[in-house]
Amino acid sequence: MSRQRAAQLEYSEFQSAMLDEEKRRRKAAKIIAVLGHFLGAQDPARPLAGLTVADIGCSAGFIADELAGAGASRTFGVDIDVPGLRKAADRFGERVEFVCADGGALPFPDGSIDVLVFNHIYEHVVDPDAVIKDMHRVLSDDGVLYLGLGNRLGVMEPHYKLPFLSYLPPAAADRYVRAFGRADSYYERFRTRGGLRRMLRDFHVWDYTFPVLASPERFAGGELFPGAVGRAAKGTLERAPRTALQALLPIVPTYLWVATRRPRRPRGPALPQPPEPVRTP
Numbered sequence: 001m002s003r004q005r006a007a008q009l010e011y012s013e014f015q016s017a018m019l020d021e022e023k024r025r026r027k028a029a030k031i032i033a034v035l036g037h038f039l040g041a042q043d044p045a046r047p048l049a050g051l052t053v054a055d056i057g058c059s060a061g062f063i064a065d066e067l068a069g070a071g072a073s074r075t076f077g078v079d080i081d082v083p084g085l086r087k088a089a090d091r092f093g094e095r096v097e098f099v100c101a102d103g104g105a106l107p108f109p110d111g112s113i114d115v116l117v118f119n120h121i122y123e124h125v126v127d128p129d130a131v132i133k134d135m136h137r138v139l140s141d142d143g144v145l146y147l148g149l150g151n152r153l154g155v156m157e158p159h160y161k162l163p164f165l166s167y168l169p170p171a172a173a174d175r176y177v178r179a180f181g182r183a184d185s186y187y188e189r190f191r192t193r194g195g196l197r198r199m200l201r202d203f204h205v206w207d208y209t210f211p212v213l214a215s216p217e218r219f220a221g222g223e224l225f226p227g228a229v230g231r232a233a234k235g236t237l238e239r240a241p242r243t244a245l246q247a248l249l250p251i252v253p254t255y256l257w258v259a260t261r262r263p264r265r266p267r268g269p270a271l272p273q274p275p276e277p278v279r280t281p
Helices: 021-039 062-069 082-092 128-138 170-179 193-199 209-214 227-239 242-251
Strands: 052-056 074-079 097-100 113-119 139-150 204-207 254-260 276-278
Touching (some): 021 113, 021 209, 052 062, 052 128, 062 074, 062 082, 062 113, 074 082, 082 097, 128 139, 209 227
Parallel strands (some): 052 074, 052 113, 074 097, 113 139
Antiparallel strands (some): 204 254
């Protein structure tokens, strides 16, 4: 069998996390809170009021449903996962339009989408650069793109929970997941922070990673810091010099970025760790 990557069809059928409704809705709350802060939304219950929104890689539709509930005037869910889309349409089809389409050829006119969500998807697609390029095409001039991006140099691989898995070349990674009975092969392809910056070269990008970690309650993520240990970690992050945090950036497991076609600044209130621009090539 050729080692050339192929599209991951029916992804929700073999990744049960995509059907974990509670977890997906918690992620949606964080996404919406970040978007609301960047946009300077006045109504926290409807931060996407009047906007056209699309969730790229929507699977079973939980995040798309939450985006619609945040006030979007029109919401799309896009995926190639047909079983997932069927489940999504059955439950949420009254307020979300689900479309089977490849992310590299989005079925939208140029500049027609106000908010795009691309959350932990790029490592699964065959050509993430093509998807990013087409999202740039469909995003409006004043639109925003939310990105949840896994880092190749994060120690624990998020899908198979094996340390240093994403560091390995493909053949060695295949042997690793087989040895631990996780899968027959390792399909995902992560990039380093530098590779992600290059992938977003046509965008203006703001980094919300440390703002969310330092103020989890502000971004619907209080569960990230439970108990006394969590409170201590949160306090340390709030007070840490930004230079010290920046030294950790190459190995942070996940980046939370907001990207725009034209230069824009976050409009939300001041935070203990404010968002900072990401230098793209």
